[in-house]
Amino acid sequence: MNVPNAVATAEPIELKPVPRRGALYRVQHEGKTSYLFGTIHVGKQAFFPLEPEVTSALAHASSLVLELDTRVHEPFQRALAKYGSYPAGESITRHLSPHALARLERALAKAGIPLSNVEGYRPWLVANILVGGEIEKHGYHRNNGVEGFLLSAAEKQKKRVRELETADYQLSLFASLDDAQQEQYLLENLDDLDNGKAVQKSAGLIDAWSTADAARIAVLARELTSGDTVSATFMDRTLLRQRNPQMTAHIEAIMRSDEVAFVGIGLLHLVGEDSIPELLRRRGYAVEQMY
Template sequence: MRRLIIVIFYSLFCLTLQPAWAQQAQATAPAIPNRGVLFKAEQGGNTLYLFGTIHVGSPDFYPLEPRITEALTQASVLALEIDPLADQKRMLNAVRKYGVYAPGSGPASAQLSPAARARLERALRKYGIPPEAAAPLKPWMLTSALTIAEFGSQGYQPILAVDAWLSKQARARRLKVEELESVEGQMSLFGRLSDAEQLRMLEEDLQSIEDEKYAGEARELMDAWSSANPAALDAVARKLSNDATFSGKFMKKVLLEERNPQLADGIAKLLAREKLSVAAIGALHLIGWENVPDLLRRRGIAVERIY
């Protein structure tokens, strides 16, 4: 489950630095099934719809089902982890600070073992990523790029991410969009990793590509989310919780458990302030151990799972 890193941690660099090798698509108007996971939180006469997103997408995801779109029509605020349509300069600066080598440094491949370097070369060829595009990326960012490339090969693109679609809908309705986190804060989590830890993360994922686990895990996650299948989503969360790799532990402890209390705090404050609001965060923040709905319930907030 370590390639979930890019799906749970919002990789804004793909929306701001959309590479030439990633195909782009335009949304169409398909059927409207349930997607992801949806909760309703209530306290003091106020209501908040809490939707679990995925940070990639495909045209057939949209529009989202009526309970989401109608809530957006009536709400006063949409809260996202990060607004992908916000200040692009701020996002680019964070990418340069945390995800890209300074001129004259790198590339990551120079620090890999010969076997891992060969795996990286094969992975870049597999996904059609030019070596010169990969060279400036730090190992954790290169790991993210490979993960996005796998999702892209299956038809899912960051430019069609659910968060971006929601932000666009909110802006069309002149609905206020708030951020529960900052791009600087999110990317600084990876900035904590030493060079050795980043290389370990990259090497683990390169091995998974060779073992063909990458593609299967991507399909598993997307199938669970796109069908709003609670059992399948819970199975993904359990697999992540049991992942004993370095990447899996970092994902669980830092990217989920460490962030969930902050997300819950922001959502609770939004619920206390607004009569009707919508918050949309990565789906795996809403299931599994120490999830956001459970943290809200501990605050005395009534939380109901709709699907």
């Protein structure tokens, strides 16, 4: 066999371009440049590696900035116990109406989770566990979240990793919901599990992220934060509007140093009139959406 000829006549291998994902911004002020990249906290292995504009921006940065460093588990577990659990001896069964408890028991049975496994948890945490489990069943996993990819790259490049928030602060936000609001939050999420909207909402946003579909991302963000439900109000007022100014101030402080920061932050923080890009623009920063 003439090996060289065989190789020469073989079909060329086509390398597909890596698609754009998420949303990428360049932020400039007083001669300094940083980047904002919208992340998702669950995903698929097929989403990686990220495309060259993102990986190049990260390579040129001197630090990676995330909401939390997800490699550090202890502070998160402490905060989860502090804000997500009842004091010893208390049970969720004493904090829910009979109707809500019956709904919860049915949902737990469907998910294959014994009530005894979660009865020490507060309703908001049980709701999030159930929704998270359903999303995982559809192929979206936390270990394929964008933060893990960014952290792995930063480790290889020996970059400093900074946090914009603390786990204690993030989880304390859920403690702002009183018992009645937590029950309603649980019931709304159980409704979304029953009618398929829980997966529809999450998968829709993840899929829009995976194709960098800015128009679709904006539409879904409005849907998630509009209306008078406890879930939408909490997302809009507390998880986004309350946190965005504080995150923006922290990003400003980092940019005042000599660092070029690559800021990976939850996608919804980059969308809307009170988003972090808009807040930076109002403070005199030049903010360009690269895609």
